[in-house]
Amino acid sequence: MAGKSILYIGGTGTISSACVARSLERGDAVTVLNRGTGRQPLPAGAESLVADARDPQSVRAALGDREFDAVAQFVAFTPDQVATDIDLYEGRTGQYVFISSASAYEKPPRRLPITESTPLRNPFWQYSRDKIACEDLLVGAFRERGLPVTIVRPSHTYDDRRLPNLGGWTDIARMRAGKPVVIHGDGTSLWTLTHSQDFAVAFSGLLGHPDAIGEAFTITGDHAPTWNQIYRWLADAAGVEAPQFVHVASETMAQLHPPFGPGLLGDRSHSVLFDTSRVRALVPEFRTTITFDEGARRLLAHYEAHPDLQILDDELDAAFDRIASVALSAAAAG
Numbered sequence: 431m432a433g434k435s436i437l438y439i440g441g442t443g444t445i446s447s448a449c450v451a452r453s454l455e456r457g458d459a460v461t462v463l464n465r466g467t468g469r470q471p472l473p474a475g476a477e478s479l480v481a482d483a484r485d486p487q488s489v490r491a492a493l494g495d496r497e498f499d500a501v502a503q504f505v506a507f508t509p510d511q512v513a514t515d516i517d518l519y520e521g522r523t524g525q526y527v528f529i530s531s532a533s534a535y536e537k538p539p540r541r542l543p544i545t546e547s548t549p550l551r552n553p554f555w556q557y558s559r560d561k562i563a564c565e566d567l568l569v570g571a572f573r574e575r576g577l578p579v580t581i582v583r584p585s586h587t588y589d590d591r592r593l594p595n596l597g598g599w600t601d602i603a604r605m606r607a608g609k610p611v612v613i614h615g616d617g618t619s620l621w622t623l624t625h626s627q628d629f630a631v632a633f634s635g636l637l638g639h640p641d642a643i644g645e646a647f648t649i650t651g652d653h654a655p656t657w658n659q660i661y662r663w664l665a666d667a668a669g670v671e672a673p674q675f676v677h678v679a680s681e682t683m684a685q686l687h688p689p690f691g692p693g694l695l696g697d698r699s700h701s702v703l704f705d706t707s708r709v710r711a712l713v714p715e716f717r718t719t720i721t722f723d724e725g726a727r728r729l730l731a732h733y734e735a736h737p738d739l740q741i742l743d744d745e746l747d748a749a750f751d752r753i754a755s756v757a758l759s760a761a762a763a764g
């Protein structure tokens with residue numbers, strides 16, 4: 431199924447960079463449409479179109495009368511953005527692939543593993559509700575007039591360039607300074623973490639695949655360490671032998687620092703395990719090759735090589751100080 435013409439909208443991001451590289455490896459003809467901010471160079475062989483996805487006229491001008499076997503949309507978040515896409519791409523693509531989110535699956539989960547039949551409902555996070563509304567619009571267009579839609583739901587997917595833990599580099603700086611590092615809950619919930627290079631194998635295999643039309647797919651690996659283990663691997667990679675971890679209920683963290691609320695209560699505070707047999711049936715070569723022990727080492731190597739990325743976020747640092755001191759004084763009071 432190689433040799434397809436693929437349009438990536440995005441294409442230089444955390445997930446999409448690896449997908450572009452993989453599609454090129456497969457021999458697909460890859461075009462990437464983004465604003466051309468140059469955050470990540472395009473690999474050799476990819477064609478660049480510069481346009482702003484929020485400005486349909488600029489997209490129309492960049493596309494001309496081009497047609498594609500598949501359009502992969504990485505930067506749509508709301509139904510009005512998807513409606514614009516339907517106007518732009520209906521009739522010029524054999525497949526429209528919408529990147530949704532596994533955070534759309536009901537929270538808290540009633541049972542594990544989560545499958546594509548798990549209901550979509552997230553009362554905690556507007557981002558997830560918007561993704562659900564986007565999916566609804568696309569499924570309606572598929573049912574009514576056969577719009578060739580494929581929905582992909584990634585769970586937490588990271589690359590070598592951006593730390594996936596709540597505090598990012600601020601957590602690493604705190605570990606190294608001997609300050610307490612806050613982990614939500616008791617740290618024993620299971621979190622599925624997928625490296626973008628593994629994700630890309632499954633994703634690129636769905637592009638132009640006739641059996642993917644009208645279907646939704648969860649794409650995650652099967653690696654689901656505890657949060658304690660995730661932070662431990664980060665500490666090991668950062669060379670911190672005895673980090674001080676402080677465990678705090680997610681609800682308390684959300685109360686003390688409200689920006690943490692939606693993502694914690696609507697996603698990462700719950701154990702998530704996924705049944706991915708649907709995507710593996712279509713892309714049998716998909717499997718987990720990069721677990722987070724290696725992922726953490728790669729990330730730390732990247733940050734060490736780029737001192738400009740080692741940014742301590744003062745607001746986050748102060749929030750962690752506040753949360754840790756409330757938790758430590760509660761523990762001291764017995």
Ligand SMILES: NC(=O)c1ccc[n+]([C@@H]2O[C@H](COP(=O)([O-])OP(=O)(O)OC[C@H]3O[C@@H](n4cnc5c(N)ncnc54)[C@H](OP(=O)(O)O)[C@@H]3O)[C@@H](O)[C@H]2O)c1
Nearest residue numbers: 440441442443444445446464465466467482483504586587
């Ligand atoms: N990472 C995860 O854990 C996760 C989990 C679930 C779902 N998702 C979904 O994955 C998608 C994000 O993918 P990603 O991580 O590869 O992206 P990303 O890291 O957020 O990068 C954004 C990409 O889109 C381009 N872009 C941003 N705004 C644009 C605009 N207005 N017009 C055209 N291009 C634009 C950027 O290039 P320029 O700046 O040059 O335009 C860049 O290529 C989102 O839909 C998100 O909901 C991610």
